[in-house]
Amino acid sequence: MSMTEEQAKRCPRCTVPGRVVNKRTIRAHGGDPAGMFTMQCGNLKCRWYQTNWVVQVNTDGEVPERDSGHEPKSFPGLATTMTQQEAKDYIDVITKDMTVDGE
Numbered sequence: 315m316s317m318t319e320e321q322a323k324r325c326p327r328c329t330v331p332g333r334v335v336n337k338r339t340i341r342a343h344g345g346d347p348a349g350m351f352t353m354q355c356g357n358l359k360c361r362w363y364q365t366n367w368v369v370q371v372n373t374d375g376e377v378p379e380r381d382s383g384h385e386p387k388s389f390p391g392l393a394t395t396m397t398q399q400e401a402k403d404y405i406d407v408i409t410k411d412m413t414v415d416g417e
């Protein structure tokens with residue numbers, strides 16, 4: 315079960331649309347370039363307030379599943395107890411094997 319870009323950009327916890335704090339184009343494992351959006355929840359009442367998550371959107375508009383064994387909207391392993399810096403570091407680790415265009 316996949317989701318749309320619009321759904322993916324909503325906060326995984328409160329479902330309020332997040333804001334884009336960073337956007338870049340990645341080329342994962344030699345495939346087609348994809349947009350990598352870093353989103354952030356701006357909902358003061360949300361446990362994920364100012365927490366970032368990453369949404370990948372392929373050129374065909376598809377949002378690939380990251381881990382079918384977990385809740386599809388969750389970034390795997392992004393525990394709510396993580397600090398922002400820890401979350402950033404975690405995302406850096408995940409994305410470091412991807413070739414980044416234009417940076």
Ligand SMILES: [Zn+2]
Pocket residue numbers: 325326327328329330355356357360361362363
């Ligand atoms: Zn939220």
